[in-house]
Amino acid sequence: MKSGMKQKILKSPTLYTLLSIALGFLLGAILLFLIGVNPAVAYGKLWNGIFGKPKFVVYSIVYAAPLIFTGLSVAFSFRTGVFNIGAEGQYIMGSLAALVVGLLVPLPAPFHAIVCLLSAALAGGLWGALAGLLKVKKGINEVLSYIMLNWIAFYFSNYVINQKAIHTEQGADASRNILKSASIRMPEFFSRLSGCTDIHWGIVLALLAALLIWFIMAKTSFGYQLRAVGYSRSAAEYAGIDSKKVFLLSMGISGMLAALGGAVQVLGMAERIAQFASQEGYGFQGITVALIGGTNPIGCIFSGLFYGAMKYGGNKLTVVNVPTEVVNIIMGTIIIFIAITPSVRTVLLRAVRGEGGK
Amino acid sequence: MLLTYLGLLINAMLISTPPLLLAGLGSCFSERSGVVNIGIEGMMTIGAFVGALAAYYTSNGWIGFLCGGLAGALLGLIHAAACISLHADQTIAGTAINFIGPGCAVFLCKAIFENSSDSPALDTAAKLPKMFVGVFPAGSFAYNVISTYSVAYLSFLLVLLLWFVFFKTRYGMRLRAVGEHPEACATLGINVYRIRYTAVILSGFLAGLGGAFVTLATVSQFRPSVIVGQGFIAIAAVIFGKFTPQGTLLGCLIFGLCNGLRSLLGGSNLISPHLLSMIPYVVTLLTLILFVGAGHVPAANGKPYLRSK
Numbered sequence: 001m002k003s004g005m006k007q008k009i010l011k012s013p014t015l016y017t018l019l020s021i022a023l024g025f026l027l028g029a030i031l032l033f034l035i036g037v038n039p040a041v042a043y044g045k046l047w048n049g050i051f052g053k054p055k056f057v058v059y060s061i062v063y064a065a066p067l068i069f070t071g072l073s074v075a076f077s078f079r080t081g082v083f084n085i086g087a088e089g090q091y092i093m094g095s096l097a098a099l100v101v102g103l104l105v106p107l108p109a110p111f112h113a114i115v116c117l118l119s120a121a122l123a124g125g126l127w128g129a130l131a132g133l134l135k136v137k138k139g140i141n142e143v144l145s146y147i148m149l150n151w152i153a154f155y156f157s158n159y160v161i162n163q164k165a166i167h168t169e170q171g172a173d174a175s176r177n178i179l180k181s182a183s184i185r186m187p188e189f190f191s192r193l194s195g196c197t198d199i200h201w202g203i204v205l206a207l208l209a210a211l212l213i214w215f216i217m218a219k220t221s222f223g224y225q226l227r228a229v230g231y232s233r234s235a236a237e238y239a240g241i242d243s244k245k246v247f248l249l250s251m252g253i254s255g256m257l258a259a260l261g262g263a264v265q266v267l268g269m270a271e272r273i274a275q276f277a278s279q280e281g282y283g284f285q286g287i288t289v290a291l292i293g294g295t296n297p298i299g300c301i302f303s304g305l306f307y308g309a310m311k312y313g314g315n316k317l318t319v320v321n322v323p324t325e326v327v328n329i330i331m332g333t334i335i336i337f338i339a340i341t342p343s344v345r346t347v348l349l350r351a352v353r354g355e356g357g358k
Numbered sequence: 359m360l361l362t363y364l365g366l367l368i369n370a371m372l373i374s375t376p377p378l379l380l381a382g383l384g385s386c387f388s389e390r391s392g393v394v395n396i397g398i399e400g401m402m403t404i405g406a407f408v409g410a411l412a413a414y415y416t417s418n419g420w421i422g423f424l425c426g427g428l429a430g431a432l433l434g435l436i437h438a439a440a441c442i443s444l445h446a447d448q449t450i451a452g453t454a455i456n457f458i459g460p461g462c463a464v465f466l467c468k469a470i471f472e473n474s475s476d477s478p479a480l481d482t483a484a485k486l487p488k489m490f491v492g493v494f495p496a497g498s499f500a501y502n503v504i505s506t507y508s509v510a511y512l513s514f515l516l517v518l519l520l521w522f523v524f525f526k527t528r529y530g531m532r533l534r535a536v537g538e539h540p541e542a543c544a545t546l547g548i549n550v551y552r553i554r555y556t557a558v559i560l561s562g563f564l565a566g567l568g569g570a571f572v573t574l575a576t577v578s579q580f581r582p583s584v585i586v587g588q589g590f591i592a593i594a595a596v597i598f599g600k601f602t603p604q605g606t607l608l609g610c611l612i613f614g615l616c617n618g619l620r621s622l623l624g625g626s627n628l629i630s631p632h633l634l635s636m637i638p639y640v641v642t643l644l645t646l647i648l649f650v651g652a653g654h655v656p657a658a659n660g661k662p663y664l665r666s667k
Contacts (some may be wrong), residue, residue, distance in 0.1 A: 031462075035469035083449050085396070140646050141655065143396075144597040147590045148639040155639075159632035278586040287453050323468035325461045332457030336436070339446035339454065 006352045010345065013294055020337035021292075021306075028330040032322065042322045049313035055195035056312070062269065064308025065202030066091070069261030070286025071293060071300040071307075072206075072213055073254045078295040079217060080250040081230035086131055086146030087258040088283025089153035090124040094259025095266045096157045097123035099175055099273050102182030102266070103166060112181040113267055117205075120263035121256040127153065128255020132248040142251075150279065158275050174274040184267040200268025207301060209257060214297040226250050258283060285311075288331050291338050307331070363622070365502030370621045372506040373576055375614030376513040377402070377568040381592035382599075382606040383513075383520055384430075384564030389601055390524065391557035392537035392658035393441050396452030399589025400459025401430040401562045402569030407463035409570025410477045410580040411470070419486040423509070423570045430566020431559050433459055438558035442551055445662035456589075464582050477573075477580040486574045507575050509567075520603040533557055537656035540663040550663050565589065591638070598642055601656065612645075613638045 009015060029039035050060050070087045077084035084090075098120040107115055131145040160166055161175040168176045184201045185191075191199050217223040228236040229246045237243050261282060266273060289307050293299030314327035381398050388395035408429035413422025437455050440446040464475050471477055489508045494501040524530040532553055535543050540550045572588070573580050591613055598612075599605020616638035623634060 031465065035466075085449075134643070134647065138647055140643075141597050144594050144646070145643060147594050148643050150590075151587060151639045152636055152643075155632045155636040159630055159636075162630070162632065278583050284453070284456065287450075288457070291450060291453075321473060323465045323473070325465040325468070328457045328461030329465060332454045332461060335457065336440055336446070336451055336454035339450040340440055340444040343444045343446075 007349060010348050010352060013341070016341040016345065017292060017294065017338060020334045020341070023337050024330040024334035027333045028326050031329060032326060037320075037322050041320060042317060042326070045317055045320045045322070046310075046313045049316035050309045053195070058194040058196040058199060060309035060312045061203050061305065062196060062198055062200065062308075063312045064304045065200075065206045065268070066261040066265040066282055067285055067289050067307050067311075068203075068206035068210060068300055068304030069264065070258050070282050071289025071304050072210055072286075072297055073257035073261070074283075074286045074290035075293060075295040075297060075300050076213055076217075076257060077250065077254040078290060079230050080226045080247070081233070082132075082142060082247070082251060082254070084128070084146065084251070084254045084258070085143055085287070086128060086149050086283070087254070087286045088279050088281070089146070089150035090127045090255040090258035091262040091282045091286075092150075092153040092157050092279075093127045093255075093262070094120035094124040095262030095273060096153075096160060097259070098182075098263035098266045099178060100160070100166070102178035103176060106179060107181060109181045112179065113184050116178075116182050116267055117260060117263050120259045124259020124262070125252040125256040128258070129248055129252035132251035136244045136248060150283070154276060154279055157273060161273050161275060168272070172274070175272045177271045178267065182267055183271065184264065198269050200264065202264030202268045205260070205264055206304070209260065210297045210301050213257070217297065222249075258286065261286070285331075288335055291335050361499045362497075362502075365499035367615075367618045367622055369502040369506065370618030371611070371614040372503075372510050374617035374621075375610050376507065376510045376575075377571045377588055378592045378595060378610040378613055379513045379517070379607060380568030380571065381565040381589055382595045382610050383516055383603055384561035384568070385593050385596045386520065386524075386561075386601055386603055386606055387533070387557045387564070388434075388561035389596060389659060390537045390656055391533050391554045392540060392656055392661070392663070393438070393554055393558050394448040394452065394660045395434075395437060395558065395561050396449055396593065397433065397437050397455025397459065397589075398452075398561070398565045398592055399585065399587070400456040401433045401565035402572075402589045402592075403460040403463045403585045404433055405430040405566025405569030406573045406584050407467055407477070407569075407580045408566070410480065410573040411466075413480055413484040413574055414478060417481070417484045419480075419484055419574050422484065422574050423486060423567060426570025426574070427563045427567040430569065431563035434559040434562020434565075435555075437562065438555045441662065442554045442558070445664060448660050448662075460582070460585070463580070467580060467582075475582050479579045480574070484574075485578055486571065507571075509571055509575065514607070517603045517607045524603060529553075534656070537658055540658050544663075544665070551665065554663070565592070568592070594642060598646065609642070612641060616641065 032039045032042050050056055070091055073087045074084050098116040101119045102116045127149060131142050131149060134140040134145045135142045166175045168174055186199045186201060191197050225241045225246050228241055229243045233243050285307060289300055289303045292303035310327050314324045317324050381402050385395055385398050405426035409422045409426025412425035413419050433455055437451055440451040441448045467475055467477055486507050486509055488505055489511060490505045494504060532548050536550050536553045544550050569585055572584050577584050595609030595613060596606050598609035620634045623629060
């Protein structure tokens with residue numbers, strides 16, 4: 001009875017995620033200690049940077065919006081047996097499409113932003129499906145095409161923002177700002193209420209997207225087909241599912257989600273795109289969000305908020321002379337512990353069973 | 359005139375190819391043994407930093423180079439332990455390595471060099487040496503082609519060596535077999551774990567060397583942006599080259615040539631530098647679409663091997 005209870009607890013994936021997070025912070029603390037920083041001071045600053053003022057909490061949530069989108073993108077692809085390492089490129093294509101439409105296609109206010117979001121989804125969807133097409137038609141390893149497409153998108157974005165119609169006249173290596181009508185900033189009332197001047201509708205859109213993806217995965221026959229293809233392509237085909245079509249669609253949808261992340265960031269936060277020196281990493285951070293969220297759409301909301309807070313709070317570590325990179329190390333450690341969860345669980349369960357048998 | 363340009367192009371290519379090639383050959387090892395190693399990027403970055411650090415304190419490029427390799431090997435060991443002994447999802451573990459490697463590199467750099475994310479510039483003695491420097495007059499075609507880093511020569515020789523190891527030795531045969539059907543190998547008494555451990559650690563070592571080459575030859579200091587993407591390009595070259603050392607060489611040369619073109623034409627306003635930078639990636643995709651098509655991926659790639667009791 002008692003061991004049954006123990007087994008139930010030990011089977012819960014949430015336990016291992018929380019344990020992994022704790023171990024990540026522990027390793028981070030050890031590293032900080034080794035370079036002569038008091039971990040309590042650093043983590044105190046981090047905590048304060050996130051929860052110190054209501055404004056900070058709101059900022060953390062704002063930071064989470066694009067991460068939830070890229071996390072959903074990767075989680076969705078995982079469930080269909082694809083590893084979307086191309087979310088970075090789809091994110092860039094989405095932000096670029098939103099920028100170009102937001103800058104060059106004047107439309108009345110609410111529609112303009114909607115058209116921007118739709119064009120971003122289209123661009124990212126096509127970008128993601130392109131890798132799928134190469135896989136289905138030519139058998140080209142999707143990891144390879146994703147990596148290539150990431151860099152092509154990266155340089156394409158730099159090329160486009162250097163065009164005369166897009167580039168700003170004011171010195172900076174960046175595009176002009178999007179038109180006011182394309183902005184998805186919340187009305188001034190909200191920014192005054194929260195103290196966060198960058199508050200925008202992105203987080204609301206991210207939550208809606210998460211719910212929608214959850215619904216599609218869990219409650220529709222299309223979602224069932226997706227998962228069937230993810231478990232076993234041959235079994236799915238035997239059951240009459242057109243696995244190639246499902247595969248293409250899932251890569252397209254995954255691309256759309258990543259692209260929307262880029263779009264909300266441009267339309268709500270940055271309002272322009274600066275020339276990149278290196279990839280911003282939202283796609284790769286999305287992989288982390290998806291993994292911490294257990295590749296579950298609802299889980300991605302929480303892990304996205306967690307990552308957003310770590311990013312926002314982590315920025316403030318420079319104030320106490322702590323390298324912000326400790327956040328990346330903590331995140332990497334968390335993922336590696338999550339990755340070894342299955343073996344650890346087996347060992348623990350075996351131990352408990354052995355104990356119960358005595 | 360044309361000859362001078364050709365010489366400069368080859369020179370630029372010989373500088374940008376070795377890091378990709380070293381990392382790519384490393385990736386060959388790991389992938390052939392059945393362990394996907396997407397963490398090459400992180401292993402290169404830590405190699406780049408530790409290489410620069412060791413060279414800075416010892417004023418010896420070769421010691422730096424070796425230390426860079428060892429740092430990569432250490433991350434390789436972590437990847438191996440997670441993937442082989444603990445059956446982690448290999449792509450996920452690799453992603454973690456890509457957070458930990460660059461994270462640790464910049465973190466340590468800031469800790470050691472008073473919060474600067476760049477390491478101090480290395481003087482010539484602390485860099486890797488060039489070969490045949492005084493043989494031809496500087497600026498001549500032969501000078502540009504022949505007088506390059508000895509590590510560049512080394513990396514090309516390594517292709518030959520690896521080809522020999524993979525296809526002509528018992529270890530190589532076992533390595534390839536383990537990547538195709540580990541269960542069958544185990545019944546023949548081959549220690550699957552041991553072969554995979556050596557392969558993954560070696561892949562980290564070579565990736566670390568590749569990273570160290572960047573800081574010790576090309577850039578002469580560590581900056582957070584020294585590697586960006588080269589590890590992924592190396593992986594792409596390996597898939598392009600169908601997991602063989604000679605194919606990887608071809609893939610790396612294409613990227614190296616395009617990089618050479620970029621640095622040569624970058625100064626002129628003939629063509630946008632951004633479009634130029636895009637060329638290697640477009641060329642790779644097009645070559646795959648038009649000529650190469652699907653390659654054979656080691657059958658056990660990505661699948662954890664569980665030793666039965």
